[in-house]
Every structure is written in structure tokens, then in C-alpha cells.
Amino acid sequence: xxxxKIFALLFCLIFILGGCASSPVxxxxxxxxxxxxxxxIDPCKVAVMPFKNEVKTDANAGEKVANxxxxxxxxxxxxxxxxxxxxxxxxxxxFFPYQNIPDTFLLFLxxxxxxxxVVAGRVIEYKPYGGxxxxxxxxxxxxxxxxxxxxxVFTGYIVHRGDDYRKILEFGVVKSxxxxxxxxxxxxxxxxxEAGIKCLEKR
Amino acid sequence: xxxxxxxxxxxxxxxxxxFPFFTVNAQIVVFPIRDLTTFPPGIDLKxxxxxxxxxxxxxxxxxxxxxxxEKLGEKxxxxxGRLNIPKITVAYELNGATALWGTKIEVDKKKHLxxxxxxxxxxxxxxxxxxxxxxxxxxxxxxDIGNGFSIKEMQNYIxxxxxxxxxxxxxxxxxxxxxxxxxxxxxxxxxxxxxxPVSILLKPTGKLARQEVVIxxxxxxxxxxxxxxxxxxxxxxxxxDGKYPVYMILNGKKIYLDELTVDNKPxxxxxxxxxxxxxxxxxxxxxxxxxxxGLKEPDSILHWNLxxxxxxxxxxxxxxxxxxxILSFNWNPLKANISQGIYEMKFIVxxxxxxxxxLKKRFYYFYDIPAPKLKxxxxxxGNTVLFIGEVKIPxxxxxxxxxxxxxxxxxxxxxxxxxxxxxxxxKTKYNGLKVRVFMEDSIGNKLEKIYEPKVKSYKDIMEExxxxxxx
Numbered sequence: 001x002x003x004x005k006i007f008a009l010l011f012c013l014i015f016i017l018g019g020c021a022s023s024p025v026x027x028x029x030x031x032x033x034x035x036x037x038x039x040x041i042d043p044c045k046v047a048v049m050p051f052k053n054e055v056k057t058d059a060n061a062g063e064k065v066a067n068x069x070x071x072x073x074x075x076x077x078x079x080x081x082x083x084x085x086x087x088x089x090x091x092x093x094x095f096f097p098y099q100n101i102p103d104t105f106l107l108f109l110x111x112x113x114x115x116x117x118v119v120a121g122r123v124i125e126y127k128p129y130g131g132x133x134x135x136x137x138x139x140x141x142x143x144x145x146x147x148x149x150x151x152x153v154f155t156g157y158i159v160h161r162g163d164d165y166r167k168i169l170e171f172g173v174v175k176s177x178x179x180x181x182x183x184x185x186x187x188x189x190x191x192x193x194e195a196g197i198k199c200l201e202k203r
Numbered sequence: 204x205x206x207x208x209x210x211x212x213x214x215x216x217x218x219x220x221x222f223p224f225f226t227v228n229a230q231i232v233v234f235p236i237r238d239l240t241t242f243p244p245g246i247d248l249k250x251x252x253x254x255x256x257x258x259x260x261x262x263x264x265x266x267x268x269x270x271x272x273e274k275l276g277e278k279x280x281x282x283x284g285r286l287n288i289p290k291i292t293v294a295y296e297l298n299g300a301t302a303l304w305g306t307k308i309e310v311d312k313k314k315h316l317x318x319x320x321x322x323x324x325x326x327x328x329x330x331x332x333x334x335x336x337x338x339x340x341x342x343x344x345x346x347d348i349g350n351g352f353s354i355k356e357m358q359n360y361i362x363x364x365x366x367x368x369x370x371x372x373x374x375x376x377x378x379x380x381x382x383x384x385x386x387x388x389x390x391x392x393x394x395x396x397x398x399x400p401v402s403i404l405l406k407p408t409g410k411l412a413r414q415e416v417v418i419x420x421x422x423x424x425x426x427x428x429x430x431x432x433x434x435x436x437x438x439x440x441x442x443x444d445g446k447y448p449v450y451m452i453l454n455g456k457k458i459y460l461d462e463l464t465v466d467n468k469p470x471x472x473x474x475x476x477x478x479x480x481x482x483x484x485x486x487x488x489x490x491x492x493x494x495x496x497g498l499k500e501p502d503s504i505l506h507w508n509l510x511x512x513x514x515x516x517x518x519x520x521x522x523x524x525x526x527x528x529i530l531s532f533n534w535n536p537l538k539a540n541i542s543q544g545i546y547e548m549k550f551i552v553x554x555x556x557x558x559x560x561x562l563k564k565r566f567y568y569f570y571d572i573p574a575p576k577l578k579x580x581x582x583x584x585g586n587t588v589l590f591i592g593e594v595k596i597p598x599x600x601x602x603x604x605x606x607x608x609x610x611x612x613x614x615x616x617x618x619x620x621x622x623x624x625x626x627x628x629x630k631t632k633y634n635g636l637k638v639r640v641f642m643e644d645s646i647g648n649k650l651e652k653i654y655e656p657k658v659k660s661y662k663d664i665m666e667e668x669x670x671x672x673x674x
Contacts, residue, residue, distance in 0.1 A: 060239040074334035084287025111459030175340040178308045178318020182336035
């Protein structure tokens with residue numbers, strides 16, 4: 001009898017502790033993808049510029065994020081300019097990621113390549129999974145510029161952490177940064193579609 | 204028997220005619236996977252070859268490895284870079300229908316993580332039509348037991364997923380590049396003066412039969428002729444200042460290629476100098492010079508040059524740079540250790556088209572009146588002699604006042620001189636004296652100095668002069 005009681009107690013304890021683990025520590029700042037400013041536009045082709053890297057720990061973070069954003073647009077059925085091509089054009093015109101984009105560059109993209117929207121941004125935080133409670137974390141600022149008007153069509157902010165997707169205990173937690181980026185950029189593209197950026201819906 | 208033979212013949216005929224359609228099917232060109240887990244980024248050849256093998260096992264025709272690298276090498280294209288049109292051209296020349304490319308995003312041996320993005324791009328359109336993020340992370344199990352793959356296991360898992368999911372485009376007939384696809388276009392220089400030649404180069408993708416191509420600058424047409432597969436041409440712009448779009452009309456559509464800027468105006472420049480004093484028409488510099496220079500209007504500047512030369516043309520000071528000049532600094536001639544004389548400052552600014560703006564300024568440089576040498580000694584007769592040495596300055600000295608005091612400060616005498624060097628003879632018994640010298644030149648420079656020399660004996664002064672006599 002005694003042993004069975006101890007087992008029952010242990011079981012209860014595990015349940016209680018498990019409950020603690022499943023409740024998020026910081027309920028307030030759960031990750032989000034937000035679009036702040038939006039203007040209706042129907043770009044049938046998008047150019048993704050290399051993202052500016054503001055992370056000191058990973059020198060390639062900008063390119064990694066730009067690649068996944070590129071992938072998200074492709075998966076949504078949008079025609080995207082090849083990244084090597086964008087890079088060549090930038091080198092020819094002497095400007096760097098997240099700088100003011102020259103008028104002539106926008107004109108070139110619009111007239112010669114049929115691009116309607118230029119996507120640029122910067123990576124503010126990029127932390128891979130560190131084990132224990134340090135889940136992967138990303139903070140990305142993203143903006144879309146219309147090649148027709150040269151104005152910003154939308155600006156957005158992606159803030160996510162691996163444990164934003166937690167179901168219970170460690171179940172559902174995202175540990176791979178690649179997956180976290182994939183999930184959050186997918187969310188971004190869906191929100192853009194909702195916001196009325198038309199050509200993303202067309203196929 | 205006859206019927207069997209006819210049947211066999213028909214079967215053979217059907218196989219013979221349909222054979223080409225079945226053989227020319229999906230051809231996937233596997234470009235090396237870009238590896239972003241290292242810095243600087245590299246390529247993961249092992250992973251790429253594994254993907255190629257997996258796709259081959261699936262039944263697709265795959266172009267990869269040495270065949271691809273040789274072709275890339277022939278064209279002088281690096282395999283490491285991102286996918287661009289030259290690479291698409293290579294894939295087209297290898298009869299590819301789909302280009303597989305991607306980047307490796309994360310690999311973590313300890314935490315058992317693996318991430319990869321893959322893209323499929325159609326050839327020769329260059330449109331990316333498929334993409335997927337492949338990843339591996341340890342599956343969460345109760346109590347976290349038996350979790351985690353090694354890197355090789357993760358890689359195998361992802362490669363198997365790729366071979367199951369990568370799309371296949373059937374290629375039933377050989378494709379042709381429709382119209383003209385531009386691989387590269389350049390005008391050099393992009394900034395010119397009227398009448399200067401501009402060379403134009405246009406590289407099409409693939410091989411074209413056309414012998415010439417026409418492009419337009421401000422409505423004027425320029426014919427580019429075929430040389431070694433590329434189209435080249437020269438153009439002499441007889442245009443006013445301004446920016447002119449360079450375009451091409453293809454299938455009734457205007458294609459904007461680049462922009463030509465004609466610029467005949469030298470850049471508008473200013474040069475402000477503070478620290479000069481005026482004497483008639485001459486500017487002279489008594490001390491530090493404050494230099495302020497820049498552009499009055501924005502312009503695209505190639506380089507600028509600021510220098511100070513002496514009369515012989517030797518450069519005493521130089522500052523130069525590329526891009527628009529913004530100058531604001533102090534120049535100290537004393538630190539530059541230059542001699543007195545006439546100098547010329549030149550500020551030359553050249554814009555990208557080659558127009559030069561030159562600003563010049565001539566000035567005199569000399570120090571403030573230097574203090575003269577002063578000696579007091581006794582002569583043969585026992586008189587005291589005050590000797591004042593020469594002063595070398597470009598201007599003339601107008602006033603020279605000398606006052607002599609006793610060591611305690613009682614005035615003994617004063618005199619005014621007209622020129623230097625000079626000697627004043629007087630009588631005193633003191634062994635030390637105070638002498639106040641005041642000088643002013645024609646521009647208004649002043650010198651005021653108090654000397655406290657000891658009176659030297661006749662013997663000392665003679666020895667100093669080199670006369671040694673027996674006393």
C-alpha cells in the first residue's frame with residue numbers, strides 16, 4: 001500500500017510540475033507578425049534585396065533570412081527575381097543592403113524586369129537554439145517598396161521565439177531556426193494577402 | 204507467322220517513333236548547395252552529390268558534378284555564388300529543364316538540428332516555381348528518450364525527403380529561346396562630355412542569328428554589330444547636358460537598359476580661406492590658415508586635389524580624395540616647416556565626365572618679425588657698445604625703438620634707428636643691463652622684446668670674434 005501511495009504522490013508531483021512548465025513564463029510578449037502600414041498594390045513580380053545584418057554572432061544571418069523570405073514568396077506563387085541578379089544590379093549601382101534605393105534602380109526593375117515590389121529589411125535578432133530554455137529567437141524588420149511610386153507599401157515586424165508554438169510541456173516547441181523562420185515568413189505572406197497585396201493571391 | 208512478323212514490325216515502329224519523346228524527359232541540373240553555416244559562405248559538395256544520386260535513383264535525368272563544373276569553368280563562373288542568369292544559360296546549354304539550387308541554413312551536431320532551403324527554377328525562363336524549407340529537429344517524446352540523429356542520419360533523412368518531393372518538369376520537345384534575352388548590357392563610360400565616344404556592349408543568352416541589334420538613346424538609333432557572339436558598338440553623343448534613357452524596342456515593347464548622362468559643366472566649387480592679412484594687393488599669411496572647401500551644388504565627383512606649391516613648383520602640402528569634397532581644417536605653416544616666400548594654393552575638382560574646376564590663390568608667407576640678435580660689450584676705450592643684428596623680412600621695417608635700463612629698472616637712455624644692423628655707443632658702469640626693443644614693419648607687424656644681457660669685456664668679445672691678442 002505504501003509503495004502505491006508514494007507512486008500516486010510522485011505522479012501528482014509530475015503533473016503539477018508539468019503544469020508549471022506548460023504555462024508560458026512571459027505571457028505578454030508572445031511572438032507576433034505585424035503589418036503596420038499597408039497600401040493596396042498588385043505586384044506580379046517581386047525582388048527580394050539582401051537583408052541587412054545587425055547580428056554580431058552570425059555574419060550570414062542577413063542572407064539566411066532573405067533566402068527564406070524568398071522561399072515564402074515563391075511558395076505563395078509569386079514570381080521572384082533571382083537573388084544573384086539582384087546582387088549584380090546592386091553591385092553595378094554601388095549601394096548596400098538597407099540603404100536608400102536609387103530611383104534609377106527602381107526604374108530599371110520596373111521597366112526592364114517587370115518588378116512591382118521590392119522587399120528589403122534588416123535582421124535585428126537571430127539566435128539559434130542553445131539548449132535548455134534558450135529557444136531560437138528572431139526579430140526581423142521588413143518593408144515593401146513600390147517600384148511605381150517609390151514609396152513604402154507595407155512595413156512589418158516579425159518577432160518569434162521557439163516556445164511560441166508550445167502545446168504542452170516541450171511538445172510543439174520549435175527548436176530549428178530554419179523551421180521558425182519558415183513558419184513566421186509563411187505567416188507574414190498570409191497576412192500580406194489578407195492586407196490586400198493582390199498579386200500574391202493571383203496565380 | 205506472317206501476322207506475328209507484322210505485329211513485331213508495328214511494335215518496333217511505334218517504339219522507334221515514340222522513343223525520342225520518352226528519352227527527352229525531365230533534366231534536373233543540380234547546382235552545388237550554398238553553405239551558409241560557415242563564414243565566408245562556401246558550398247557543400249557532398250550534400251549536392253548525395254541529392255543528385257537520390258534524384259538519379261528516383262529515375263530523373265540529372266546533370267551535376269564534373270560535367271556542370273567544367274561548363275561553369277569554361278565560362279568563368281564561380282560555382283559558389285548565388286543563382287543568376289549566366290548560370291541559367293549554362294544549364295540551358297547542358298539541356299536542363301529545371302535548376303535545383305538552395306542553401307544550407309543550419310547544422311548543429313549537439314542539438315541535432317538541420318535546415319535547408321531548396322528552389323526549383325525553370326530553364327531558360329529563369330522563373331523560380333517551387334521552393335521548400337527542409338528541416339530536422341528532434342521529435343519530442345515523453346521523457347525525451349532516444350532522441351536525436353547524427354549529422355549523417357539527418358542528411359540522409361533530408362535527402363530522402365528531397366528525392367520524394369522535388370518537382371519534375373517534363374520536356375517533350377526541345378525548347379527555343381524566344382526572341383532576345385539579355386545576359387549583360389553595359390555602356391562605358393556612363394558619364395560623358397558631348398562628343399566623347401561611348402562604347403556599348405550587349406551579350407545575349409544563347410546564340411542568335413542576327414547580325415545587328417538596334418538600341419536607342421534619346422530617340423537616336425545606334426546599331427550594334429555582332430563580334431564573337433556579342434553585339435558591340437560606338438556612339439558619339441551630340442546632346443545637351445542631361446540624363447538620357449537607353450532603351451531597346453523588342454516586339455513593340457520598350458525595354459529600358461540603362462542611363463547615359465551628358466555633363467559639360469565643371470563642378471561648382473568654393474574655397475574659403477581665413478587667416479590672411481592684406482597689404483595693398485598682396486595677401487600674406489602671418490600664422491595659421493583655416494581652409495574651408497566643398498561643392499556649391501551636388502555633382503558626381505570622381506576625385507579632388509588640394510595642394511600648396513612654392514615658387515619652384517614643389518608641392519609643400521597635399522590632400523586628395525574620391526567623391527564629393529568636404530574640407531574644413533587648419534593648416535599650420537610652422538609645422539610644415541616651410542621657408543618664407545611666395546606660395547600658391549590649388550584646388551582641383553574633377554567630375555565623372557572629366558570636367559575640371561580649378562581654384563587658385565597666391566599668397567606670401569613669412570613669420571612675425573623675428574627677434575634680432577643683441578650683444579653688449581665694452582670697446583677698447585671702455586665705452587659700452589650695444590649691437591643689434593639684422594632682421595630678414597620681405598616687408599620694410601619702419602620703426603625701431605631701443606630703450607636701455609639699469610638692472611634695477613632706471614632708464615639710462617633711448618634712441619631710434621633707421622636700419623639694422625646697428626651699433627650704439629654709450630657710457631655706463633653696470634655689468635648687466637635691460638634693453639627693450641620695439642619694432643614695427645610697413646604692414647603693421649610688431650615686435651616687442653626685453654633683453655637682459657651681461658656686458659662682455661673687450662677681451663671676451665675679441666675672443667668671440669676670433670682675434671686673440673696678447674694682453
